[in-house]
Amino acid sequence: MVLKIENLSVSYETDIEVVHAVNDISFSIEKGETLGLVGETGAGKTTTALSIMGLLPERTARVRSGRIEFQENDLLALSEREMQHIRGDKISMIFQDPMTALNPVLTVGEQIAEALILHNTDGYTQKEIEARVEETLELVGIPKERKKDYPYQFSGGMRQRVVIAIALVCNPDLLIADEPTTALDVTIQAQILSMICDLQRKYGTSVIMITHDLGVVAETCDKVGIIYAGEMVEYGTLYDIFEGDEHHPYTVGLFGSIPNLKENARRLHPIEGLMPDPTNLPEGCSFSPRCKRCMEICMKKKPAVYENNGHQIRCHLYDAGMQKAVSENRKEAGEDGR
Amino acid sequence: MSNAGKKRNSQLSEIWRRYKKNKAAMVGLVILVIILFLAVFADLIVPYSKCIDQIGAERLQGPSLKHFFGTDEYGRDLFARVIHGSRYSLFIGVATSLMALVIGAVLGASAGYFGGVVDTVICRIIDVFMCVPPILLSLAVVAALGTSMRNLIIAITVSCIPGNVRLIRSLVLTVAEQDYVEAARSYGTSHARIIFRYVLPNAMGPIIVNTTMAISDMILSAAGLSFIGMGIQPPSPEWGALLSSAQQYMFTSPYLLLFPGMFIMLSSLSFNLVGDGLTDALDPKLKD
């Protein structure tokens, strides 16, 4: 077990409103495993990642509850100094926008080397660090001579590779990639993703892949967590989510909005309505206002987690007495030409 | 209310809400309002005649009930002179800083943004003006245009434009390299629009600070020009002139310096705090 998060809840408090970004999320990652966190923008994916890294804005963010267990200690309880030893060395993060992620006045080589210098516990010499930087650059597909160049001399895709190099240079145990390829075009996206998977296989790094693109999840992830309004509404292996029968209505809706090359579905079925206002989340299940199969109970009580050998779904449809719901669910999915 | 209106209104109330949060900015605003109130209603508070009537017998008296701030060396009521002086000084301070800001922004931004020939020409001309002693520049303005309030503003502004241009150019140099500027150019936005919609707003912090900090210097430098006949003609009161004429009585009647100095400091303090408050409130990135 590399990382275990239990009932994490985070909210942003300004003097006029309180934004409940993350509500009682729990999941864990094994060594070398990739967990995909999928959800619409504003669902709390990035807040979860920042909570792990301890990079939440001090003045407004507040972790209301939960534990983040990493190598036998709760990250939330660590002091800033202790977190600094972990960040970049044990856990590192790739940010979404490569354009602004690099310091414009330092060379690419310096910025990569800095991560090494910060965590130079094994006493590498200057020359060894340089060699390590060149090696990592080659690894991410950038010629090592370019380590003297500055960020403005690189394209978006190349800059993202540098950011990845920075994140991986210390062989972290856990890599959090916050929508690493959203800002890039498809061809570069494929190269970046395959590179992350190669590196993962090579070093056994576990990865949290945050994305709203199910295609990315399909290619890279072992386990998937569907997040809606700060809650983990469905969690399971890739198979459970893509091939499994039981699904949370939101997951069904998500898959309903993807065009499928095989069938020529006439129209996509986007999920009506918008994400709930995080400052006053609905009673009961937060998806109830948009759920086609919403029942009386959904609006009043928070659904319990239904577990079927690892595949968890937080929906009243799967409450003990509701087995018949399962078949209807499958029928409806079929109709949408899944 | 049309949709845009509603949007604008909500945007303004949003800015006001964020501004209100900043306690220091509110203190600044309160002081500013008081000083502007004093300047606008000066005639109601104390008749203008009181600041030029000289009562020889009551010369150099300390603050008293009859004269709140005491009397100057001519026996004139200092309280009246400070209150009425606010009109000239505030006008000079604000007008010169704004003019220097506008001209500085136009020249500085275009130098920093365009680079090449434009940058060289503007910078070299600015270098010439920076090397000429400011007193000489004001002398030139006096000789060419004569002495009037307008020319006083021009003379002071001329001596502070070079500093502004250089600062704004340096800020623009880095901002102009950002990618969103490149993006804006890509969909055909005109250079002028880019400069004022994309480049300058991103360097607003230091620019506003530089402008509000300059206000007190402007007020003080107006008095410095009186020796070339450029300042406010006596007997009309002006804070800078009050300060410099109080210099000789500094040890024997310190209140002559204290009150005008305090008003200059309070007005500069309020301009700066309000300026800071505005920069923070207007800045989209500053969510928290």
Place this chain on the structure above:
Amino acid sequence: MVKFVVKRLLYMIPVLLGVAFLVFAILSLTPGDPGTIILGITAKPEDIASLNAQLGYDRPFFIRFFNYIGDIIFHFDLGTSYQSREPVIDSILARFPNTLKLTIFSMSVSSVIGISLGILSAVRQYSVLDHVCVITALIFACIPGFWLGLMLLMLFSLKLGWLPPYGAGSLRHFILPTITVSMTSAAGLLRLTRSAMLETIRQEYIRTAKAKGASEKRIIVRHALRNAMIPVITTLGTSFGASLGGAIIAETVFAMPGMGTLITTAIRQKDIPTVMGATLFLATLFSLIILIVDLLYAFIDPRIKAKYRNGGKSHE
């Protein structure tokens, strides 16, 4: 880069010529002539005329100007002062060391105080320290120089007798003038550094650095400071150049002969050679300082270096 520097040095020539012409024109076209000023209005007109002739002030404007420029270029002679009939270069060399020492002392004090407090109040924004720094900075920005100087004199030399009240002999003479001059510029620097730092701290790459596990101190020094330096260096360069022109108030209050009082008295006395000599001397220094500031930009920000290297044409 060398091409850029050479080009800038060549540009200095038209700049200096521009300054020379502007100053010469202003002084010659404004009323008053050296003869009347030296001898006073009670002197006989023929005496005034003969003194003006001796000083060569009676020749037409352009001839005087070209002779003056000719002297500088071909004989490196800055001419003799109307008032003291001594070469202008002597009075400059006598006074410039004082101004240089005062400028270096006051600039270092003001940049140390201004920049360090500016960074601190930016990093601890909205903290008590931040408000105290901002308020004190504003108070010092408005304190008139002569008041601060005289109060310091009152306290340290009269009441406590620690420091000499006037002169420029030893280093002890420079303590009070340095405090007077540096306080006002420190205030400006503090405010500017603070706002530049605030702009930089919010950038994304600061979060990347934090994600690397860098400590706050390291982030400030290695990442934020360097990016915030551009506007700060500009102000430092401009105010360094300006104070090289002499801190007139400090020089008068502390009776320290410097370039400021030299130029102002020379302007009042229409002593054209002294004003020209001193102004051109300072203009050369000033242009070099501005060149150094521009080079520092390139040194700090590679994008600006690139812009300079390809002749600065980046947007056409």
Place this chain on the structure above:
Amino acid sequence: MKKTLAVLLALCMVISMTACGKSSTDVGSQNSGKTDLVIAVDADVDTLHPADFSTTVEMDVLNQVYDTLMYMNPDGAHEPEPRIAESYEISADNMDYTFRLRKDVTFHDGTKLTASDVKFSLEMYMNSEYQGSQVTGLKSVDTPDDYTVVCHLENPYSPFMLGICSVHIASKAYYEKSAEEFANTPVGSGPYKYVGRNKGSNITLEAYDKYYRGEASIKKVTFEVIPDQSTMAIALQTGDVHFANIQSSSMTQLQADKNITIAEVSTSGFAYVSMNTEKAPFDNVKVRQAINYAINRENLVQVCFDGEAEVNSNICSKSRFGYSDEQFQYTYDPEKAKSLLAEAGIATPYDLGELLVAEKYSNLATVIQNDLKAVGLNVTIAVKEFNAYIGELTSGNYSITALNMTLEGDTQMLEMALTSDYIGTANNARYSDAQMDELFRQAQAETDTDKRAAIFNQIFTKAQDEAVYAILGNPLNLYAYNSALKCPEIPFEGLYSIYDFSW
């Protein structure tokens, strides 16, 4: 961080300071028995040429280094005292002045002072644009022997004696050795030798041991340049400076200090309102008289000079030769002013236009504007840059102005303000009257002092009747010095000589 706290702490102490009272250190006593003297001056000397100098600071320094033929108190009422010249005679026709020199006078470089040096110095003054006016009327000088000098005048000129007594006698040989050295390192025959100077800071002199009147008691004199009045006052109180010419604004602060003594010295300078008599309504004598009556001189002296000036409406200052109480004095009488204006046909309130002043005289203008308004005459003050102001004043391009002027030397110098051939220079009123010109010509030729006094009496009575100017008063020259310093009563015009000082 610690450094900034220390600085801030110190400054808070400063800000909390109220106006300072007495200085704590008692400096008076430790100075007795000392032999050096520090004098504060407000500007540095530009040149030390014995003849081509123009500022008062230069005169003060040169007066210590150079000696003159004789010493004559500038108020013109005392007989000249012997110096280099033991005695003098004036020929019957008042055209030839013969001086007998002492034989034991030496220059600081040891060379003997002879008649040829005196001849050289007088001729140098004759063709100097700076001090030529001291020897006006001098045609030629000849030296029958090494110790006799005879001056021949073009025509009898009674002020000549006072003029010749201010000519610095320099060494001809030294001049021929190097003209440049001559102007920068002066060699005179006075009580003090020139030692050296730091440009802009100070000038040092040393007592000349072989001075023919005996070595001075103050051995080392330093002139320190302190431009700011308040700093000068502080330096006096800390004891760093022992003697200084101060302005009235530091009076109250220094009077409170028991270690400081203040000397008030009257001078020939006068503050006055000048009206352009060529322009209406100032061509009407009643208007000028009305303005004379309208101004409250007592109040003006209090306000503009902190009381440190003698009220006087006569152009000749009270301690100057030629003044007498018979001459008319204008008093503050607004009613009379109004009636005079009515007689002159001026309907008040009447706008007199611009009261043009230079910035340093704006205090005079402010008070005068207030007084004139009281009698119905309105003026707007226009401040101009000094040189521009002088240009307008001398070219008559103004209607009314206020300023200070000093016409030192013999009372004859007042002709510059009143006779027609000085219009365009010092005759600012542009007053031209044949009778006045004639009277001054008589005064110039008359050598008998009583007759001369009578002529001046006529002149000044006429000037007052025609109210050529509205003279306000004579500012006093103020000297503050350490109470332990024994210095004699400083003569008229403030030309002190350090030779007479002692601790």
